[in-house]
Amino acid sequence: MMRPSAATRPRIRLPGGGCFFSSIAVLGLLVMYQNIRFFSVKLSSYPSDTVKAAVGGEDDMDPSSGVYHSWKVFKMNYEEMERKLRVFVYPGGHRTPQRLTGKYASEGFFFKNIRESQFVTLNPDKAHLFFLPVSCHKLRGQGVSWEGITNGIRNYVRALMLRYPYWNRTLGADHFFVTCHDISLRATEGVPLLVKNSIRVVCSSSYNNGFIPHKDVALPQVRLPFSYPAGGNDVNTRKTLGFWAGRTDSNIRSALTTVWKGDAELDIQNSRKNGTSVKHNKFYGAKFCICPGKSEVNSPWIADSIRYGCVPVIMSDYYDLPFNDILDWRKFSVILKESDVHRLKHILQNISDAEFVALHQNLVKVQRHFMWNTPPKRYDAFHLVMYEVWLRHHVIKY
The missing domain is CATH 3.40.50.2000 (Glycogen Phosphorylase B;)
Known part of the structure; x- marks a missing residue:
């Protein structure tokens, strides 16, 4: 069956059997829709499920460098991630923040890279992980207050709970959220299960301010573009x-x-x-x-x-x-x-x-x-972030 186009597809739908809802419940859902409409965007095409060849970068690293805890373990798990990992990107939210520059560029590059990568699947039943594509940096650029961002994320997640069974299946444990903006952890306060269960990939990784080590992931904050060449051998x-x-x-x-x-x-x-x-x-x-x-x-x-x-x-x-x-x-x-x-x-x-x-x-x-690249390259910042998320996927209990 052909999927409806992005222009005609409703952004939020009642689940099956919605016709039996009372008029009060329907009105409540419509109010919630109005609260989160600033998160909605038209859907565009996603990459296919076919695994693409790795783009750029050497296929092998130098194990003699000693910069890894265990090169052998890292290489084995990394290659398994490349073969197997599938991520479902929820519709709505944001595709890519407009700017890929400045001190929050890591957030923008991740949003762009995830859709350029081989990891995205159109079939949520095949997904190991689910990405919540809400950009705090973009929302702040639109003038949304910190409280508004927190409330919007809460309402966006609630809408996903109604439309899809995947959050409820694990209470959000196989879902992840990415932000490099200063609001980062505070933006998740409206969804307690997002705080307790989901993987938060954030630049603000100080664990005396709400970051949970071994569950959350530290996103490297990189100011881009680099104005000068890399240093080395000097x-x-x-x-x-x-x-x-x-x-x-x-x-x-x-x-x-x-x-x-x-x-x-x-x-x-x-x-x-x-x-x-x-x-x-x-x-x-x-x-x-x-x-x-x-x-x-x-x-x-x-x-x-x-x-x-x-x-x-x-x-x-x-x-x-x-x-x-x-x-x-x-x-x-x-x-x-x-x-x-x-x-x-x-x-x-x-x-x-x-x-x-x-x-x-x-x-x-x-x-x-x-380094952040577009499209992403093997072993770059995007792939190492995905590797960290992949490691945490293995400890999820269904």
Whole structure:
């Protein structure tokens, strides 16, 4: 049977037997429809179920690099994901945020990449996972308030419960939601089961602010487009011990600035300027880039450091690092406690030249994992996010 076109297909329908609903129930559903109409878009064609050949990237990685917890396990599971994983993208919601630039670009690229990938299925009965395509970034750009976004997501999920049996089958445990916007976790508060059961893929992965490790997934926040080439094989030109410039919008950032501003070897600045050529030159000239945590949200600073070959120094007690199940961050970064801020210079000075070279070389090897591409390429940021979601699918209990 031919499917109706997107232009004629109703966006929200009553389930079978809807004619028996009372007039009051029908009116209630219509009111709910009006509440979520800003989520609705016309449906377009989806990729077919046929698995496409991998696009771009090398077929094999270098297992000798040592940047993985276990190359053998990662490769085996990754290839299984490529063969088997199927995702049903619910209609409605948003197709792709208009902009694929700026500090929320990871969200836009994911929405675009999921439909460009081989993972999408038109048949929900064949799906392992179900994607809720609601873009907080796009809604905020349309002027919708934080409360409005939360209420809209709640009503959108309720409509899916009426139309499809899949949420109710698992209470949302095989559903996932993606956002890089600051609202991220707060946007899910209107649906308790989305908070407790579903996989939330978010840039705000501080687990003292609602992020649930081992269920939720840390989405790498990448500011795009990159204005300058990737750093690499340039250890001899890196003379500054450590560099950071940003807003003092958290306790650790305030402490970092208070203790080290004006130091001769640590270039620490309380600066609101982003993306300038001077700042990027400092990325290229520093051995270590300090990455202090923010009060609630993540920032692109870690991804910038990786891109420009500046070894990240993670200073956040509650931050779940992106791809932590796959990558051994201690092989290409320095991980400290926030309380180490007074010892920061001493710690970095005691990292030998040989240790720094090894960290830098490994950092160059993981750069590809923090790249977004269209269409997506093997082992890039999109595929590693899907791999993390795939891992969590295996612990779902029906």
